[in-house]
Amino acid sequence: MAVQELEGYHGQVLQQLKKSKAKIGSILRLTSKSNEVFEGTLIPRSDYSDHTHIVLKMKNGYNIGISLDRTQKLEVIGEGEKPHFTKPSPPANHAGLPKVAIVSTGGTIASRVDYRTGAVQPALTAADLASVVPELSSIAEIDTHILFSEYSENIGPTHWKIMADEVAKRIANGAEGVVISHGTDSLHYTGAALSFAVANLPVPVLLVGAQRSSDRPSSDAAPNLTGAVALAALADMAAVGIAMHQDLSDHIVVAHRGTRVRKCHTSRRDAFKSINSEPLASYDLKTGQIEMTNGVPKRDKSRKLVVKSRFDQHAYLIKFYPGFDSGMIDSAMSRGVRGIVLEGTGLGHVSRALIDSLKKALKREVPVFMTSQTIWGRVDMNVYNTGRDLLNLGVIPLEDMISETAIVKLMWVLAQTRSASKIREMMLRPNAGDITPRTLVEAS
Amino acid sequence: MAVQELEGYHGQVLQQLKKSKAKIGSILRLTSKSNEVFEGTLIPRSDYSDHTHIVLKMKNGYNIGISLDRTQKLEVIGEGEKPHFTKPSPPANHAGLPKVAIVSTGGTIASRVDYRTGAVQPALTAADLASVVPELSSIAEIDTHILFSEYSENIGPTHWKIMADEVAKRIANGAEGVVISHGTDSLHYTGAALSFAVANLPVPVLLVGAQRSSDRPSSDAAPNLTGAVALAALADMAAVGIAMHQDLSDHIVVAHRGTRVRKCHTSRRDAFKSINSEPLASYDLKTGQIEMTNGVPKRDKSRKLVVKSRFDQHAYLIKFYPGFDSGMIDSAMSRGVRGIVLEGTGLGHVSRALIDSLKKALKREVPVFMTSQTIWGRVDMNVYNTGRDLLNLGVIPLEDMISETAIVKLMWVLAQTRSASKIREMMLRPNAGDITPRTLVEAS
Numbered sequence: 001m002a003v004q005e006l007e008g009y010h011g012q013v014l015q016q017l018k019k020s021k022a023k024i025g026s027i028l029r030l031t032s033k034s035n036e037v038f039e040g041t042l043i044p045r046s047d048y049s050d051h052t053h054i055v056l057k058m059k060n061g062y063n064i065g066i067s068l069d070r071t072q073k074l075e076v077i078g079e080g081e082k083p084h085f086t087k088p089s090p091p092a093n094h095a096g097l098p099k100v101a102i103v104s105t106g107g108t109i110a111s112r113v114d115y116r117t118g119a120v121q122p123a124l125t126a127a128d129l130a131s132v133v134p135e136l137s138s139i140a141e142i143d144t145h146i147l148f149s150e151y152s153e154n155i156g157p158t159h160w161k162i163m164a165d166e167v168a169k170r171i172a173n174g175a176e177g178v179v180i181s182h183g184t185d186s187l188h189y190t191g192a193a194l195s196f197a198v199a200n201l202p203v204p205v206l207l208v209g210a211q212r213s214s215d216r217p218s219s220d221a222a223p224n225l226t227g228a229v230a231l232a233a234l235a236d237m238a239a240v241g242i243a244m245h246q247d248l249s250d251h252i253v254v255a256h257r258g259t260r261v262r263k264c265h266t267s268r269r270d271a272f273k274s275i276n277s278e279p280l281a282s283y284d285l286k287t288g289q290i291e292m293t294n295g296v297p298k299r300d301k302s303r304k305l306v307v308k309s310r311f312d313q314h315a316y317l318i319k320f321y322p323g324f325d326s327g328m329i330d331s332a333m334s335r336g337v338r339g340i341v342l343e344g345t346g347l348g349h350v351s352r353a354l355i356d357s358l359k360k361a362l363k364r365e366v367p368v369f370m371t372s373q374t375i376w377g378r379v380d381m382n383v384y385n386t387g388r389d390l391l392n393l394g395v396i397p398l399e400d401m402i403s404e405t406a407i408v409k410l411m412w413v414l415a416q417t418r419s420a421s422k423i424r425e426m427m428l429r430p431n432a433g434d435i436t437p438r439t440l441v442e443a444s
Numbered sequence: 445m446a447v448q449e450l451e452g453y454h455g456q457v458l459q460q461l462k463k464s465k466a467k468i469g470s471i472l473r474l475t476s477k478s479n480e481v482f483e484g485t486l487i488p489r490s491d492y493s494d495h496t497h498i499v500l501k502m503k504n505g506y507n508i509g510i511s512l513d514r515t516q517k518l519e520v521i522g523e524g525e526k527p528h529f530t531k532p533s534p535p536a537n538h539a540g541l542p543k544v545a546i547v548s549t550g551g552t553i554a555s556r557v558d559y560r561t562g563a564v565q566p567a568l569t570a571a572d573l574a575s576v577v578p579e580l581s582s583i584a585e586i587d588t589h590i591l592f593s594e595y596s597e598n599i600g601p602t603h604w605k606i607m608a609d610e611v612a613k614r615i616a617n618g619a620e621g622v623v624i625s626h627g628t629d630s631l632h633y634t635g636a637a638l639s640f641a642v643a644n645l646p647v648p649v650l651l652v653g654a655q656r657s658s659d660r661p662s663s664d665a666a667p668n669l670t671g672a673v674a675l676a677a678l679a680d681m682a683a684v685g686i687a688m689h690q691d692l693s694d695h696i697v698v699a700h701r702g703t704r705v706r707k708c709h710t711s712r713r714d715a716f717k718s719i720n721s722e723p724l725a726s727y728d729l730k731t732g733q734i735e736m737t738n739g740v741p742k743r744d745k746s747r748k749l750v751v752k753s754r755f756d757q758h759a760y761l762i763k764f765y766p767g768f769d770s771g772m773i774d775s776a777m778s779r780g781v782r783g784i785v786l787e788g789t790g791l792g793h794v795s796r797a798l799i800d801s802l803k804k805a806l807k808r809e810v811p812v813f814m815t816s817q818t819i820w821g822r823v824d825m826n827v828y829n830t831g832r833d834l835l836n837l838g839v840i841p842l843e844d845m846i847s848e849t850a851i852v853k854l855m856w857v858l859a860q861t862r863s864a865s866k867i868r869e870m871m872l873r874p875n876a877g878d879i880t881p882r883t884l885v886e887a888s
Contacts, residue, residue, distance in 0.1 A: 065826050151830050153793035156766040185790035189766045266791050266821025311767070319763040319787065321851050322600040322633045323755070331775035343763065346629035347710050349597035375819070377710025382509045386595050407765050 007044035013054060013068050017042070020074045027078040028056060032070050039077065040064065098233040100140040100177045101170040102225075105163065106149040133222045140233035143175070152183025152209075155190060157311035157411055163190065164197035164309035167205055171305055177204050177232025179243075181225070184209035184263055184271065187242055191258030192408040193311065195240040195432035202303040206232045206255060208243045211269045220245050220269045227253020227283040230290070237296045238303065240432065241280045244272040251285045259405045259434035262375070275376060276400045277433065312414035314338035317407040319373060320350045329357035333366065338414050339423060340368045341398075341406045348372055348379030348397050349386045355393065362394045365420045369396050369410065369427060371403040378438070396424055401435045409434060451488035457498060457512050461486070464518045471522035472500060476514050483521065484508065542677040544584040544621045545614035546669075549607065550593040577666045584677035587619070596627025596653075599634060601755035601855055607634065608641035608753035611649055615749055621648050621676025623687075625669070628653035628707055628715065631686055635702030636852040637755065639684040639876035646747040650676045650687045650699060655713045664689050664713045671697020671727040674734070681740045682747065684876065685724045688716040699724045703849045703878035706819070719820060720844045721877065756858035758782035761851040763817060764794045773801035777810065782858050783867060784812045785842075785850045792816055792823030792841050793830045799837065806838045809864045813840050813854065813871060815847040822882070840868055845879045853878060 005023040006014055022028055022042055030038045040056030053065035054074075136142055147166050150159065163180060170178050182190055187209045194205060208228035210221035228243035231253070241255030247270045260277035278293045316332045320342060332340065340361060344350045348370040350358075358368055370390065372379050378400040381387030391397070398406050406427075413426045430437065449467040450458055466472055466486055474482045484500030497509035498518075580586055591610050594603065607624060614622050626634055631653045638649060652672035654665035672687035675697070685699030691714045704721035722737045760781045762772065776784065784805060788794045792814040794802075802812055814834065816823050822844040825831030835841070842850050850871075857870045874881065 065832075151793070151828060153789050153830055154795045154797075156795065156797075160766075183790075185793055186766050263790065263818050264820055266816050266818050266823060268821065271818065271821075313767040313769065315767070316769065316772070317763060317765050319761060321761050321848065322604075322630050323757040323759070323851075323855060325757065325760065325779060327779050328760070328772070328775065331772065331779065335769060335771050335775065345597050346627075346707065349595070349629055351598045351600065353598075353600075372710050374707045374710050374715065376708055377712065377715075379710060384595060386597055388509075404765065407767075411767060 020076055022076050026076045029075045029077045030066050030071050031073040033072045038066055097141045098176040099174055100142055100229055100232045101175040102144045103166055103180045104146045105182050133225050136229050139230050152186040155186050157313055160193035160311055161309040164194055167198050168305055168307045179228045179232045180207045182207050182209050188262045189404055189408055191242045192405040195258035196412040197309040199306040200303050201238040202301050203299055204232050204235055204237050205240045206243045211271055223250055223285055230283045231255050231281055235281045235290050236298050237281055238299050239280055239297050245269045252282055254282045255280045257433050259432050262404055275402050310415035311411040315410035315414055317341045319343040326354045326357040333361055339410045341410055342370050343373045343403045344370050347383055348381045358393055367420050367423050369398050371398050371406050399435050405434050464520055466520050470520045473519045473521045474510050474515050475517040477516045482510055541585045542620040543618055544586055544673055544676045545619040546588045547610055547624045548590045549626050577669050580673050583674050596630040599630050601757055604637035604755055605753040608638055611642050612749055612751045623672045623676045624651045626651050626653050632706045633848055633852055635686045636849040639702035640856040641753040643750040644747050645682040646745050647743055648676050648681050649684045652687045655715055667694055667729055674727045675699050679725050679734050680742050681725055682743050683724055683741050689713045695729045696726055698726045701877050703876050706848055719846050754859035755855040759851055759854035759858055761785045763787040770798045770801040777805055783854045785854055786814050787817045787847045788814050791827055792825045802837055811864050811867050813842050815842050815850045843879050849878050
């Protein structure tokens with residue numbers, strides 16, 4: 001039946017595909033009006049709002065949507081295998097191995113069957129995750145849970161609370177390590193959130209994502225997950241980490257500190273980088289060797305978890321740039337902001353055009369913190385007059401804390417106190433390695 | 445007289461310094477209440493609003509302000525040399541060498557005498573800049589101009605116009621290369637601004653800054669300036685570049701493309717990095733060798749400069765983060781925003797909580813562009829449903845353009861047209877290497 005053979009296609013696009021005798025699974029060659037040529041396997045769509053694109057899975061594993069309007073020629077050049085996925089049987093649990101809970105929240109690592117949509121969708125369950133990487137069962141006794149299934153750009157403070165509470169539950173139930181699968185877009189924000197929300201950890205908590213979905217030959221889903229489970233099961237550490245590829249080679253998975261990491265590339269497998277800090281640990285997939293960084297808190301089953309999982313969204317991160325409208329700070333005030341992180345330039349500066357608005361905010365006891373948009377380095381507001389003027393106003397420099405961690409920490413602090421001085425004190429108090437206070441040696 | 449000997453100190457701090465028999469130039473040892481020890485030369489202050497800090501110049505060249513409140517002990521441990529500066533005689537002009545105009549706008553590179561304030565101040569003139577680096581006179585016939593003296597965090601669209609017009613004037617007056625000294629905080633924003641504002645360049649324009657002021661042993665002011673002048677005088681290129689240290693070694697100065705560079709560290713000398721692009725050229729201070737990157741526009745004196753130096757500040761850059769209040773987009777609308785650059789996550793995403801506000805903006809013909817806060821990589825909104833939903837709304841992905849360049853370009857485009865379709869077209873049209881359109885090979 002034509003409709004099933006061309007599942008998800010409609011209108012003009014459907015007519016054109018029929019005319020060319022294309023079916024789902026056919027290998028098509030499209031020539032664009034600008035004479036670009038695209039070859040790939042026709043895959044089905046589920047997105048009914050778009051009637052204008054043909055979606056091909058290309059040889060390199062990528063999907064591409066090509067507008068019919070821009071296509072001058074469409075040919076079937078062969079019949080490919082219809083996309084399919086075979087699920088291996090779930091691994092047997094091995095008694096005696098460390099117990100690791102895998103909690104799934106969505107994201108590319110939990111996405112496999114993108115053929116239905118022509119795009120990657122969160123679809124895989126935690127059990128699937130474990131079953132597609134059978135070698136996990138030789139590392140740990142795996143126990144899987146689906147918490148929710150969400151693209152990480154939609155994950156925010158309410159999800160952080162759910163995740164923190166789930167971590168507590170899994171540890172209470174005997175997990176000797178927790179792995180949380182998560183989309184990569186906001187993985188580092190969640191890493192910071194859990195670092196603050198679950199303190200005094202007895203065991204490690206590893207967030208893990210994938211930059212390439214698991215149906216692509218270059219996927220990092222399996223190695224990242226294997227590394228995360230190995231570190232959760234075996235590493236002598238008790239901290240929140242983000243387990244991702246170290247570099248473009250396949251064999252080292254690194255656990256970045258949850259408060260010291262950010263996604264630094266839109267698509268590369270080595271997108272995650274530790275900032276102003278060393279990673280917590282690494283796992284070599286080839287040798288099974290774990291390397292720990294000095295000073296990382298060690299496992300201690302007697303340690304009692306402290307859960308403070310609430311976050312207050314009245315914290316605003318504002319990136320400064322030349323020509324910035326200071327009225328946006330006034331707007332934040334009128335929207336009930338209770339604390340501001342300014343992402344300034346260089347050592348922690350904004351233009352003098354912002355001074356009046358900042359004064360107003362500070363006068364109304366809304367604390368204003370400073371980080372730097374340079375990403376790397378430490379803010380230092382004593383070097384230049386601008387910095388000193390801002391310090392005199394009451395703006396608080398956050399040392400070497402990154403902006404993403406700062407906004408998450410501020411939401412967490414605001415949920416615990418209304419006192420401006422307490423907020424300041426809590427923001428500056430090192431917590432889960434988020435900040436390194438200036439020492440004599442570093443004085444600059 | 446005590447006051448001159450302790451210039452700039454007042455109240456309690458002055459009393460304490462007198463009691464310890466300290467003078468400007470004395471070497472002091474301060475012990476903090478937390479038992480940190482600071483040693484350095486006492487330097488004068490000009491900031492009368494602050495009565496609570498003692499400012500020392502430390503051995504490593506940094507100045508540090510230490511609060512009297514946190515000091516438990518203050519001793520004079522020696523008499524240092526009173527800070528002074530001797531100005532060499534200005535270099536003679538050498539006829540026959542290429543003519544290079546040095547235009548000074550302020551910043552660390554133009555700051556030397558920080559002893560008056562205890563902090564770095566923009567103070568040095570363009571002529572001083574040339575005279576402190578006498579070797580410049582063997583490279584080019586230097587002609588110096590002070591345009592203004594401003595910390596770069598205060599530099600914005602109105603200054604960009606002044607600089608663009610000055611570049612045009614210098615070229616009209618026969619400059620075979622233009623060097624602009626500028627603070628580093630917003631150096632890359634100005635680099636983008638000039639790239640757009642002065643097109644069809646016949647000669648190179650090099651912005652240059654310094655991460656360390658020229659009175660510090662580790663200063664990069666002289667090498668950066670030398671490299672910038674050499675590239676302006678000698679490199680066979682005609683583009684706007686930012687000349688800065690390549691790495692922590694002293695001998696390579698790199699010209700980054702004005703539209704493809706950002707400050708990536710608060711303080712390191714190699715803070716500036718080319719993003720998603722190769723630098724234009726490099727200059728080896730040891731050998732004098734210039735290396736050019738393929739495809740960079742070459743000098744051509746017959747080329748007629750096109751100056752479009754106006755910028756419209758009704759462009760807003762908004763960084764997304766989990767928990768972002770979509771009402772801030774509504775606030776921007778009510779403040780008269782005419783175009784938005786959203787700095788999204790990953791491949792170019794924001795949470796679904798923003799959809800309604802974005803719809804409203806787009807309905808009112810305010811174009812919304814997407815860049816990524818990952819810094820590196822290309823946005824691709826075809827991969828995930830979130831991206832496709834945003835595309836369907838009308839959000840426009842800016843390929844591999846960096847956020848800082850995007851907001852500057854949008855201000856420049858808004859000054860030229862009010863048509864939404866024209867704005868979109870101009871934003872996506874490659875200009876001074878700001879964007880690389882996706883090609884077949886890169887399709888993903």
